[in-house]
Every structure is written in structure tokens, then in C-alpha cells.
Amino acid sequence: MTVHAPIHPTARRALTVRLATPRGFCAGVDRAIQIVERAIEKFGAPVYVRHEIVHNRHVVERLKGMGAVFVKELDECPDDRPVVFSAHGVPKSVPATARAREMVYLDATCPLVSKVHVEAERHHAAGCHIILIGHAGHPEVVGTMGQLPAGAITLVETAADAEAFQRPGDAPLAYATQTTLSVDDTSEILAVLKRRFPELPDPHKEDICYATTNRQEAVKRLGEGCDLVLVIGSANSSNSVRLVEVALRAGARDARLVDDATQVDWSWLDGVTTLGITAGASAPERLIQDLIDAVRARFDADVIEDAGERETVAFKLPRLLTA
Known part of the structure; x- marks a missing residue:
């Protein structure tokens, strides 16, 4: 249930608001x-x-x-x-x-998901059995597993799964990752796999997509210095849910996922002096601005944009739409 705090413009307390950079659309x-x-x-x-x-x-x-x-x-x-x-x-x-x-x-x-598909096909063509690190049922995982014949890929979701994984016969191994995972969780799983199967290649930074990595690094900076971090994103958005987890691990006292400003329970801000705000990679910037406006209506807010990675990546549209 959303609780709407009364707005008293003449008695607003000070609040520092830190905006993560980058945030929102990738x-x-x-x-x-x-x-x-x-x-x-x-x-x-x-x-x-x-x-x-x-x-x-x-x-x-x-x-x-x-x-x-x-x-x-x-x-x-x-x-x-x-x-x-x-x-x-x-x-x-x-x-x-x-x-x-x-x-x-x-x-x-x-295109970064397509890159995972191409790599999976390349590993399969080389005779490797592929370990896919990801979440069962997520559309990206379903799509990646659907690039190859049944049985060519084994899904591993946790470090415990990595411990239990059994190599099929004597097949060489390769791995791929869902692009929207927690970088830290993926590193933990890969550490288990590397210990058990030392021939696996070392992880590359680009195994998790640049946008996911950048947003998680930005949220780590927020978590280190914020009492509460609000992440704008939908509950079925994997990268948004991961941002909440990352903020808590980084030291935030509390972190919440909200669809938009109307879902904020303003009692969450009781005792909060520094609020962090970010958004998942599928959340529009206008939702962030709406949340800032709602905060400013209730608090004497000093909004500071955190320094972070500036993204300049752009992907081409299909030729059918540009011809």
C-alpha cells in the first residue's frame, strides 16, 4: 500500500539526493x-x-x-x-x-545478447558443452538456450549449482552468461567453476553487458554513502532487481524497487539524510524526473549528480526501417 505523506512546504527538512550516473535506458x-x-x-x-x-x-x-x-x-x-x-x-x-x-x-x-548467441554457437561448433550462467525462465536465457540443440547447454543459476554440475562425458567446456546478472554473483559462480574445471577461460569484463556493469558500479557508489536507495524499474526486470541487491551489499541501510514515484512509501525516508536514486536499463528518464519532483515537493532537497561512466554507445536500426 502506498502511503502519501502530507506536504508542508514551510516545514520541509533537508535531504541530500544523489543521482546515479549512468542510469535508465541503455x-x-x-x-x-x-x-x-x-x-x-x-x-x-x-x-x-x-x-x-x-x-x-x-x-x-x-x-x-x-x-x-x-x-x-x-x-x-x-x-x-x-x-x-x-x-x-x-x-x-x-x-x-x-x-x-x-x-x-x-x-x-x-546486439550484446546476439553476441552471446554467436559465442554459444561458436563453442558448440568447436565441440564444447556450454555452461550458461543465468536465471531459469528469463526470456534471454530461453532465447540463448534455443540457439542450440537440446542438451548442448546446461543452465547454472547459483554457486551451489556450479558445485553440483557434472561434465557430460569428456566434452570440453565453455561458458556464457546472461547479460543482466549481478557482476559479483557471476564472479562467485565462475570462481567455483574455475576451481573445479581449471581449463575454463578466465572471465572477461564484457561477459556482462557494459550497461549492466556500469549501472551496478554506479549503485555501489550510492550504496556506500546513502541511507536509502530507490531503484526505478519493474519487478520482472532482471537488471533492476540486481541493482537493489547491489545497493544493499554496498552498504545502503535500505534499498527499494519502485515502478514510479506513486509507489514510494514516504515513511521509508524517516531518518534518511542521504537518498540515492537510480533506474534500471529499461526505465524511462521521465520516471526519474517525476520521482525527483515528488521528493522536492516534500523535502528541501539538494540534488547532486554522481560522477560516473558516460555512455556513448548507439546501435543501428534494422535496414527494413531505414531504407
């Missing part, structure tokens, strides 16, 4: 949303989207208002309307079915 999310918008402009409504284009309720509702129809599976789409595949990626069978039905389709898979 290049892959921005590209995916643009693909849906441009498809609606080019082909008219409706344009179908298989699964949520990104995991954010506000983004999905706005695109619905423009003419996007979100479905779970391809068989819910008519043959004569365009369909967009979500940023999380899809199993190979999905575009294959779309081609067989002669559908117009646009693949909004984040």
Missing part, C-alpha cells in the same frame, strides 16, 4: 523501443510484439497506446501484420517459423 533498450515506434510509423497499427519489448510497464503501456499489440507466442499473430521480437532475444525456431509463414518480422534483440 543503447539496446533505446534501439528496441525505436524499432517498435518506427514499425508503427512505417506499417501502421497494429504491429505485433512477441513478449514485452523491454521489461518496463510504462514503456509497454505507452507503445500499446501507439498501436503495439503484445503477445506471448507467434501463433497469436496474423500472417499479414509485422511482428517485432523483444530485446531479450528468441530461440532460433521463432524467426524460422516467421519465415515459413512469410511474415514481415523485425528482430529487436539487443
Whole structure:
């Protein structure tokens, strides 16, 4: 239940607000949303989207208002309307079915997720059994596992899973990771796998996508000096949920995930002198500004933007939309 504190403009207490940098949309999310918008402009409504284009309720509702129809599976789409595949990626069978039905389709898979798919195929072609570090049922994991035949990939979710994993026969091993994981959790799992299977390659910084890494590093800085960290993002957004965990591990007294400013229970700020604010990679900047406005309405807020990584990455749109 949301509790709305009374606003007393003449009796507002001081509050330091630190904004994480970077925060909010990453290049892959921005590209995916643009693909849906441009498809609606080019082909008219409706344009179908298989699964949520990104995991954010506000983004999905706005695109619905423009003419996007979100479905779970391809068989819910008519043959004569365009369909967009979500940023999380899809199993190979999905575009294959779309081609067989002669559908117009646009693949909004984040290029960094596509990179994981390519690496998984390369490892498989080299005869390796692949360990995929990720969360069961997440669309990105479903998509990655769907690039290869059944049994070619084993999913490992925790360090305990890594301890229990058994090599299939004498196959050489390789690993891949879901792009939105906690960097620290992934390192812990990889440490177990490396101890048990020393031939595994050392982890690379880019195994977790740059945007996830940058946002987690920014939140670590917030957690070290904030009483409360508010993360704007939807509950089904893996990278947003991880930001809450990272903030708590870094030392924040409390950290909460909220869809938007209306979900803030203002009693959370009792005794708080320094508030940290960030947003997951699929959360629009306007939600952050709405939260800042709500804070300023209740407190004498000094808003400070933290120094952090400045992101300049941009991904190209599909040729079908730019021709």
C-alpha cells in the first residue's frame, strides 16, 4: 500500500539526493523501443510484439497506446501484420517459423545478447558443452538456450549449482552468461567453476553487458554513502532487481524497487539524510524526473549528480526501417 505523506512546504527538512550516473535506458533498450515506434510509423497499427519489448510497464503501456499489440507466442499473430521480437532475444525456431509463414518480422534483440548467441554457437561448433550462467525462465536465457540443440547447454543459476554440475562425458567446456546478472554473483559462480574445471577461460569484463556493469558500479557508489536507495524499474526486470541487491551489499541501510514515484512509501525516508536514486536499463528518464519532483515537493532537497561512466554507445536500426 502506498502511503502519501502530507506536504508542508514551510516545514520541509533537508535531504541530500544523489543521482546515479549512468542510469535508465541503455543503447539496446533505446534501439528496441525505436524499432517498435518506427514499425508503427512505417506499417501502421497494429504491429505485433512477441513478449514485452523491454521489461518496463510504462514503456509497454505507452507503445500499446501507439498501436503495439503484445503477445506471448507467434501463433497469436496474423500472417499479414509485422511482428517485432523483444530485446531479450528468441530461440532460433521463432524467426524460422516467421519465415515459413512469410511474415514481415523485425528482430529487436539487443546486439550484446546476439553476441552471446554467436559465442554459444561458436563453442558448440568447436565441440564444447556450454555452461550458461543465468536465471531459469528469463526470456534471454530461453532465447540463448534455443540457439542450440537440446542438451548442448546446461543452465547454472547459483554457486551451489556450479558445485553440483557434472561434465557430460569428456566434452570440453565453455561458458556464457546472461547479460543482466549481478557482476559479483557471476564472479562467485565462475570462481567455483574455475576451481573445479581449471581449463575454463578466465572471465572477461564484457561477459556482462557494459550497461549492466556500469549501472551496478554506479549503485555501489550510492550504496556506500546513502541511507536509502530507490531503484526505478519493474519487478520482472532482471537488471533492476540486481541493482537493489547491489545497493544493499554496498552498504545502503535500505534499498527499494519502485515502478514510479506513486509507489514510494514516504515513511521509508524517516531518518534518511542521504537518498540515492537510480533506474534500471529499461526505465524511462521521465520516471526519474517525476520521482525527483515528488521528493522536492516534500523535502528541501539538494540534488547532486554522481560522477560516473558516460555512455556513448548507439546501435543501428534494422535496414527494413531505414531504407
